[in-house]
Amino acid sequence: MANLLYKLGQIFAKHKWKTIISWFVVLGIIVAVLGVKGINFTDDIKMSGLKSLDTSNKIEEEFKQDSQKGSIRVVFKSDQEKGIVTPESQAAITKVLAEIKKSDDKIESIANPYEAKTISPDMTTAFADISYNVSALAVNEKSIDKVKDALNGMDDKNLQTEMTGNVMITPMDIGGSSEAIGIVVALVILIIAFGSVIAAGLPIITAILSLGTSVGIIAIISSYFEMPNVTLTLAVMIGLAVAIDYALFILFKYRQIIRTEKNHLKAVGLATGTAGSAVIFAGITVIIAVCGLSLVGIEFLTVMGLASALSVLFAVLSALILIPAFIGVFHKKIKPQKEKAGKKGDNIWTKFVVGKPLIAFLIAVIVLGGLSIPFGSMELGIPDNGSKPKDSTEKKAYDILSDKFGEGFNGxxxxxxxxxxxxxxxxxxxxxxxxxxxxxxxxxxxxxxxxxxxxxxxxxxxxxxxxxxxxxxxxxxxxxxxxxxxxxxxxxxxxxGQSAINIDMSQKLNDAIPVFASVIVVLAFILLTVVFRSLLIPLTAVLGFVLSLTATLGFTTMVMQDGVFSELFGISTTGPVLAFLPVITIGILFGLAMDYEVFLMSRVHEEYTLTKDNTHSIKTGLKESGPVIIAAALIMFSVFISFVFAPDPMIKSIGIALGFGVLFDAFIVRLTIIPALTKLFGKGSWYMPKWLDKVLPSMDIEGHHLKDKK
The missing domain is CATH 3.30.70.100 (Alpha-Beta Plaits)
Known part of the structure; x- marks a missing residue:
């Protein structure tokens, strides 16, 4: 693998313009196809195998109903006493409903509230149900705009109008402004890390190209398979974060190599062969983790996992293909990494973790243990319109109906x-x-x-x-x-009923957590045992992952359910934690945690293989791999946490969980607990039964086979 990547890196750097233009051609084709097919995501989160869902299907069959057809509920509210039943209000509402019916041939019927008696007891509020003769997905933005346009003049008649229903009334927000914030913060971190705007810009450029390609393909696929809109948001989050990180690892390695290797083509080959091998391993680990969501047996999680895997795949490809090509273009502008004065000595953190490992370990465990406490009271639920942004029409309609017809009316x-x-x-x-x-x-x-x-x-x-x-x-x-x-x-x-279905969905997702977590933990142990030829290193890595996971879910529960820091994160409504959030967090955090484990401990392992000095090896790993892990983790955090600025609470909760999960795992587990335990266990950290060492396959993720080329 290392030799192949060495050759490919040189080819991409040598034929730089052909490589870059080829990527743009592929991206152009995707954009052209997308222009024809359009984007077809849905607000619905569905799964099969639920008794309540089977009952719902039986109702449709026995009562000749079709829940797939689109519907909009228009809510009318007057601030005047009994204002909804005045002759003026009745005339205005009846007229506007007739205009709406006439404006769109997709509308099958409209239930007039004065005939259907859908008026609140205090006679200030009424609602009209618009039924379409096409599916909810086929009720496009144009049809929804016709309803909105017709309702625009109702304010002049002292009537507030809001809309809800099973169609996408508010356009999907995948966090465009949030992405921009994350990219800007990531760029600042990269400029600090590289000391060069050009070098810092390359990971950002490759990440954007990677994201454009993967998101475009996912959007095209949405025309053929039903996907909840959170699928795209999650793919954007992960794709952007790992694309920047993977490019960073290769570029960081290149700048180390050109301190001694002046031929930029050879340096690119060496960087791609060494760091590229680790990137492939890291990418495969994340892909396996997110594809592992299919093990839960829930359709929409499988779709989300596969979409995220696609974004990670293109992140790996962009790092291996575009970074060598861009280095070929800008190699004269990319300077070698400078040796800082006093770098040969240990920094304060290394002295503390390696010098006082037991204290470092105990402090870290106490912090993570404290954060884990709220996890014990975590409640799971499926979001409804009550959790929509407070300024959205769906949320306003929900609140009006709840206030005037009773809290349970919405469910x-x-x-x-x-x-x-x-x-x-x-x-x-x-x-x-x-x-x-x-x-x-x-x-x-x-x-x-x-x-x-x-x-x-x-x-x-x-x-x-x-x-x-x-x-x-x-x-x-x-x-x-x-x-x-x-x-x-x-x-x-x-x-x-939708409430019963949501309750059953939450229970099924909750039941899946122990099984999925067990599979992930076993997978992590096996992978790390093969890589590091050790039993204790994988064990500490897995236990560290469990600690960071419970702390992450505990912190998320504290914010989203208990309302702590809710104002800071712009959360207007607290409630149960998103039902599929724990499963997603387990899968994604596992992949990212193993990335950092490999980047740190592979360097420690390499040094220990050469010197057999455990303490020296830990210090070397922290000194050489620590800075890139810190930069990578901060970039991940900035990308994930930027989605907290998205209006949708569901996206906010995912951003909080993944952002703080990366922070807890990278800084508290990988850079504190793992080196502290490795120091405490001494040479025992690297114990491996000889018989097991012989039967396990060998994985070269450090590019040892390239030593003859250096």
């Missing part, structure tokens, strides 16, 4: 009752009465039978909102009562 529960058994239909009224008397039930509608009379629907409005723990308990209580309804009254009950 009704639906009960499908099988009344095919003899006598069950007569007992259904008794069952409905029992349900209405249950704790935290606000309203129960009379049973609505289907055409055949063998099924009936009962709608239950909880007293609490969709993400409330009381609503979750009500779902469990209804399912418990279903056993009584079946055995005593012959009524078979199944509970569904």
């Amino acid at each position: 009704p529960l639906v009960i499908l009752a099988d009344t095919s058994e003899k006598g069950s239909a007569a007992n259904l009224a008794t069952v409905t009465k029992h349900i209405s008397g249950m704790k935290d039930v606000a309203i129960v509608t009379p049973p609505m039978p289907n055409a055949n009379g063998d099924y009936a629907l009962i709608t239950v409005i909880p007293k609490t909102g969709p993400t409330s723990s009381k609503t979750t308990q009500l779902v469990h209580d209804l399912r418990s009562y279903a056993k009584t309804a079946d055995s005593k009254y012959g009524v078979n009950m199944e509970v569904t």
Whole structure:
């Protein structure tokens, strides 16, 4: 591998313009295809294998419904007492609904609130449901704009209008401004690290080209496969961060090599062959980790993992192809890394960690342990419109409906009752009465039978909102009562509704965490055992990963659920932690943590192989690999944390988890706990049974096979 990369690095640097132009041609083709296909992401997060989802599908079949069709709920609110039922308001609302119906042939029907009686008890608020004859995905921006345009003049009639529904009313925000902030901060860090604007700019340029290519392909694929919009956001986050880091590693190595090697082509080959090997290993590790999300058995996580893997793949390719090419263009402007005065001595951090390893270890464990405490009370949930940005129309509509119709109105529960058994239909009224008397039930509608009379629907409005723990308990209580309804009254009950589906999704994701985490931990141990020919080094790496993971999830719980630092991060609504966040964090943080473990400990291992001096090897690793790990981690942090400025709380939570996860793992685990434990264990850190050493494959990620070329 090292020899192949050595040759490829020289080829790309020698034929620099052909290489760069070829990449731009590929990117141009992708943009052209994207212009034809468009972007087709969805707000929905779906999964199969849920009883509540099966029940929902059965309702569609038995009651001839189609939940895939688009719908918009327009909310009208008057500030005047009983203002929604005045003749002026009725005339204005009826007129605007007629205009909306006439403006778009995709609209099948509109339920007038005065006919459907969808008016709040205080008569200040009403809503109209717009039903489309096409799927929610087919209700495009043009159709939504027609509704918005028609509603624009309602303010003049003292009527506030807001919109919600299963279509994408607010355009998707993948964090464009957030990306810009992350890139600017990354550029500043690179300028400090390299002392050169040109050298600092190369990782940024390659990252942007890499991201443009991978994101373009993902967007094209969205035309053929259903993808939640958070898929693209996650791919952008990871792709941008690792693309900058991988380019940084190769460029950093190149600047070290040209201190002694004056032929820039040979230096590029050596840098690509050595650091490039580590980049490939790091990239494969991250790709395996994110593809491992498919092991959870949840479709949208599989899609998110594969999309992220694609962005990481192009990050690796851009580092191996474009960095050598750009070095070929700017090699005269890229200066060798300078030896700083006094660099041969140990810095303060190295003296502390290696000189007092037990104290360093204990302090680090106490810090991570303290941050992990909130993890024990973490609650998981699926975001709804109540967690949207406070200035979005969906959030405003949610709040108005919650205030005027009750908190549970935004998350009704639906009960499908099988009344095919003899006598069950007569007992259904008794069952409905029992349900209405249950704790935290606000309203129960009379049973609505289907055409055949063998099924009936009962709608239950909880007293609490969709993400409330009381609503979750009500779902469990209804399912418990279903056993009584079946055995005593012959009524078979199944509970569904979006709230019930979200609760089941959260539970399935929660159940997947231990299995997925176990697979990741075992994988990490095996990979590191092969790389470092040691048992203790992989063990400490895995335990360190577990510590940084629990600290990360604890900190995220503290912010997103408990509201600590919520104002600092611009979080207006607290609630359960995003249900799939722990699984995503495990997969991605594992890949990034192993990157830093390899970049640090491979240098320590290389030095120990030469000197057999454990203390000297640790100091050398911290001195030579420490600075690049610090720069890489700060870049990762700046990219991830910049997404906190995105308006969507779901994106904020991912940014917080990944940003602080990288920070905790790089600085507290990799640069503190790992070297401290390696020092404490002494030569035992490198113990490996001879029989195991013989059977394990050899992996050269340091480019030892290139020694004859140096």
